[in-house]
Amino acid sequence: MIMTSDFDDTLFPNLNHPEMIEVGVGELAIGQHPRYLMTPALGSCVGLCLWDAALKQGGLAHVMLPTTLDSMTNGTERRFASFAVAEMVHLLHEAGSPRRRLVAKMAGGATMFRTEGTMAHIGERNAAEVKRQLDLLSIPLIAEDTGERHARTLELRLDTGEMVVRSYLYGVHRL
Amino acid sequence: MRLENLSELQMDALREVGNIGAGHAATALSQMTGSPISLSNPALELVEFSAVPMLVGGAERLVAAAYCRLLGDIGGGMLLMAPRESALALIDLLHNREVGTTVSFGHAEEMLLTHVSTILSSAYLAAIARMTDMNLLPAPPSFVLDMAGAILQVATLETGMRADMALLVRTSFSDERTTVDVMLFFLPDPDSLDVILGRLGVA
Numbered sequence A: 001m002i003m004t005s006d007f008d009d010t011l012f013p014n015l016n017h018p019e020m021i022e023v024g025v026g027e028l029a030i031g032q033h034p035r036y037l038m039t040p041a042l043g044s045c046v047g048l049c050l051w052d053a054a055l056k057q058g059g060l061a062h063v064m065l066p067t068t069l070d071s072m073t074n075g076t077e078r079r080f081a082s083f084a085v086a087e088m089v090h091l092l093h094e095a096g097s098p099r100r101r102l103v104a105k106m107a108g109g110a111t112m113f114r115t116e117g118t119m120a121h122i123g124e125r126n127a128a129e130v131k132r133q134l135d136l137l138s139i140p141l142i143a144e145d146t147g148e149r150h151a152r153t154l155e156l157r158l159d160t161g162e163m164v165v166r167s168y169l170y171g172v173h174r175l
Numbered sequence B: 001m002r003l004e005n006l007s008e009l010q011m012d013a014l015r016e017v018g019n020i021g022a023g024h025a026a027t028a029l030s031q032m033t034g035s036p037i038s039l040s041n042p043a044l045e046l047v048e049f050s051a052v053p054m055l056v057g058g059a060e061r062l063v064a065a066a067y068c069r070l071l072g073d074i075g076g077g078m079l080l081m082a083p084r085e086s087a088l089a090l091i092d093l094l095h096n097r098e099v100g101t102t103v104s105f106g107h108a109e110e111m112l113l114t115h116v117s118t119i120l121s122s123a124y125l126a127a128i129a130r131m132t133d134m135n136l137l138p139a140p141p142s143f144v145l146d147m148a149g150a151i152l153q154v155a156t157l158e159t160g161m162r163a164d165m166a167l168l169v170r171t172s173f174s175d176e177r178t179t180v181d182v183m184l185f186f187l188p189d190p191d192s193l194d195v196i197l198g199r200l201g202v203a
Helices: A081-094 A122-136 B008-033 B049-055 B084-094 B107-132 B148-158 B190-200
Strands: A020-022 A028-032 A036-042 A046-052 A057-063 A102-108 A141-146 A152-157 A163-167 A171-174 B043-048 B062-072 B076-083 B136-138 B142-147 B165-174 B179-188
Touching: A028 A036, A028 A081, A036 A046, A036 A057, A036 B148, A046 A081, A046 A122, A046 A152, A057 A081, A057 A152, A081 A122, A102 A122, A102 A152, A102 A163, A122 A141, B008 B043, B008 B084, B008 B107, B008 B165, B008 B190, B043 B049, B049 B148, B049 B165, B062 B084, B062 B107, B062 B148, B076 B084, B076 B107, B076 B148, B084 B107, B084 B165, B084 B179, B107 B136, B107 B142, B107 B179, B107 B190, B142 B148, B179 B190
Parallel strands: A020 A036, A102 A141
Antiparallel strands: A028 A057, A036 A152, A046 A057, A046 A102, A152 A163, A163 A171, B043 B165, B062 B076, B062 B136, B062 B142, B076 B179, B165 B179
């Protein structure tokens, strides 16, 4: 395994790392090595990583809901898988990474509460919609850690394309 | 009605309902535990969802939470949340033990906190129901111990993403020795909030 020199192996490392780009809930961002992308505390939301090995750049989206049919107000398009996936591919394309060079990894989509509600299975539906969008764009999904009942913090290292998943339940996973 | 548009009069009306609810809950908890437990008069504030993780020390902070949906005449949910240490202290307080005795969450601890959340939400809902002449019940709550940010996402989704604000009720439990702070989020969907305010006569 390739170790990056600044990799922090503690469960929740320094959040003020100068090279870190934090992606908030319902947002997305792209970046290039030596920067790296991070999104904290995914519950039923899905974190989608796209990576281009040639330019060592990629994007991370924190998706909240599957499609815009699930209620949308203006300016919130990026919260939805049906918009965010294509939008990130578009941003990466403009930054010089064609779609055929991209690979995808994803994590999240948990069911935090057992209570059945209007939002039951939202995690599964988020993950399914992200996969469908990737399929439509012919982007291969090469790693996945979705479902179950625990929260995850996600990091995308842009030099190796490694997706780091941190959780209280399982500690640090590198996919 | 969106929460951020509430007037001072409307907040006062909700505060009054909160005080009554806290009184009911204290009585119930004292009866349940057999030792006197009091609840402070709840402090009511409006908070943005995005700011809530910072209130507990960051999105990745380990918190204990119990969530229940609202059944009956209005829709939405109620979320009881406390940092892990506060939740453990609350368990000691309810058992009338020295704080620090309970160090981890087992089945019994989860059940106790889930009960507390049921009592709190029922007490508040009963107060609202009586003052508004509506039928309100909490669905069975579900317990989770995990990152604050991930738990709050569920709450955001339940309000249909139409609300960016939550009504936060801060209250503290105390017996003779200890005081423990907990947070209760009241998350009515925007239409339901209209109905409540209308029935309280402050729409």
